[in-house]
Amino acid sequence: MKHKKKSRLAAAEFLAVLIVTAVVFTKGLSAALAWRGYKAVGGEFMLLLLPIIYYEAKRIILDFVADFVELYRRVED
Numbered sequence: 001m002k003h004k005k006k007s008r009l010a011a012a013e014f015l016a017v018l019i020v021t022a023v024v025f026t027k028g029l030s031a032a033l034a035w036r037g038y039k040a041v042g043g044e045f046m047l048l049l050l051p052i053i054y055y056e057a058k059r060i061i062l063d064f065v066a067d068f069v070e071l072y073r074r075v076e077d
Contacts, residue, residue: 014051021050 028044036042 017051017054024050028041 024045025044028047032042033039033046
């Protein structure tokens with residue numbers, strides 16, 4: 001049961017990241033069009049990398065916290 005709950009949470013998180021990426025990308029695309037006045041391919045397409053950036057940053061932060069907790073436990077002993 002616990003594994004099933006983790007899978008659902010991971011799927012919900014992934015879906016939320018994709019929805020936020022889609023919304024931010026469409027807003028960025030329309031803002032770039034309004035700014036330029038014509039359609040072009042520009043830096044707003046870098047927003048499609050948000051899921052990769054999110055998951056990499058999440059992994060780095062979780063590793064950092066785990067290392068900090070381990071150091072704290074060593075000092076405590």
